[in-house]
Amino acid sequence: MDKIDAQRRRILLQSAEARSVRGHLTAPKCASIKWFAKVFESRACVTIRALGWLVSPFHLFSERNYFNRRTNFLLRSFLASTVFFALLLGCTLTNSAAFAQRPAKPATTDKTAPKNEKVEKVDKNQKNYTAQQIAESAIFIYGSRPLLTQIRRNGVERGRICKPTCDVPGKTEEASYERKFVRGDSVDQDKIRLDQKMPTLEYSLVYGGGQLWGIINGAAFIPRQDAVNTFLAQHRHSIDTLLRYKENGSTLSLVGRDKQKGLDLYVLDVVDKDKQSTRFYISAKSLHVLWLEYEEATDTGAPGKYTRRFFDYRLAQGTLVPYKTVLMEEGKQTQEIRILNVTFGIKLDDSLFKSPEA
Missing domain, CATH: 2.50.20.10 (Lipoprotein localisation LolA/LolB/LppX)
Structure with a gap:
């Protein structure tokens, strides 16, 4: 009988503590840092009376998750751009090397002109007047x-x-x-x-x-x-x-x-x-x-x-x-x-x- 009474008292005590917690959550301006530290052992929600805003563990978790996702997105974008630029540079160098190794084409010459004849330079501005x-x-x-x-x-x-x-x-x-x-x-x-x-x-x-x-x-x-x-x-x-x-x-x-x-x-x-x-x-x-x-x-x-x-x-x-x-x-x-x-x-x-x- 004493054991049953002791269990009931613990259940009632837990229920009262739960109601007290809900009350503090619904009225965060009345809560204190010491009380929440005692109830949740420094892991409960923290309410700062002077500033009038609430930081909950769920909010901290969501902010941390959003920050991680954004960091991962930026990292993936940077890595993708780096890889694309490296591939483009590699293709350019490959084409340049291939073009350099390609044999040069001989210059086209006028078939009607003799091979050993020197071509004189003609000044376009020079005119023969009558x-x-x-x-x-x-x-x-x-x-x-x-x-x-x-x-x-x-x-x-x-x-x-x-x-x-x-x-x-x-x-x-x-x-x-x-x-x-x-x-x-x-x-x-x-x-x-x-x-x-x-x-x-x-x-x-x-x-x-x-x-x-x-x-x-x-x-x-x-x-x-x-x-x-x-x-x-x-x-x-x-x-x-x-x-x-x-x-x-x-x-x-x-x-x-x-x-x-x-x-x-x-x-x-x-x-x-x-x-x-x-x-x-x-x-x-x-x-x-x-x-x-x-x-x-x-x-x-x-x-x-x-x-x-x-x-x-x-x-x-x-x-x-x-x-x-x-x-x-x-x-x-x-x-x-x-x-x-x-x-x-x-x-x-x-x-x-x-x-x-x-």
Whole structure:
């Protein structure tokens, strides 16, 4: 009987403790850490009164389980990526090694070309220009054919003539000049009047209708042959010989390219209807005529070589004009012409180009 009573008391005591535990679980703010430590021996739920939140063993277990699952997932993802990258790298190295061991294919060659012939390098920018292309390009640089025809139809040029040079004053023969001109359809139809004034003499040379005569003190005279040759040579062998090659019916021929004193040049021959030949040296860079060469009979009758060089290019009413010209005979300077001013488009009286005896 005493044993039965003792068992009942233990059962009742356990039931009371269970109800007490449920009460503390339903009202966690009333529980204390000491009481739960005594009942569950430090393994029961813990309630912190000050913070007002509950940490249960079931909650701790679920959090730990979630953390383990997430860690395992990240680990598996990292391992899978590593394995995939290793496989990809292995395949790449294998293909590279196989390609390196593959024998190289021989270079394809042109069957029509000889085996021992060396192939020359061709510069795509290099072009072979014709004589007409060079001449037309130079005409465009000087102002274009329509502008030259319109602007330089007539005009007046003033300057000075020095023999042999204008750089040594007092030791040269110097004259001032005024050149009036009216252009015809060709060089043979041009009208030119050259008035020269020296300290002791004034005279004029007039060219028209293919003839040349002189005027001094209002009377006509026949000029000396050397003066005639100089005048006609200056008219036939000038820059206009190139600029008006079509109007004059001249023929062009390209001699080739040359390089002198570091200058790249086009060498061009212009031959007129009278078989008078003029060789032009044209800058390949600027397309300016740097100098020209021709041959004329000297006083002794033997042909002499003349060179006319052009300097100090300037624009005059939209056209290019060299303001300094040097004449050389057999390599020696004999004359220098310097333009002071030039005006195109001036109307000139036709009487200026008629002989006083007409």
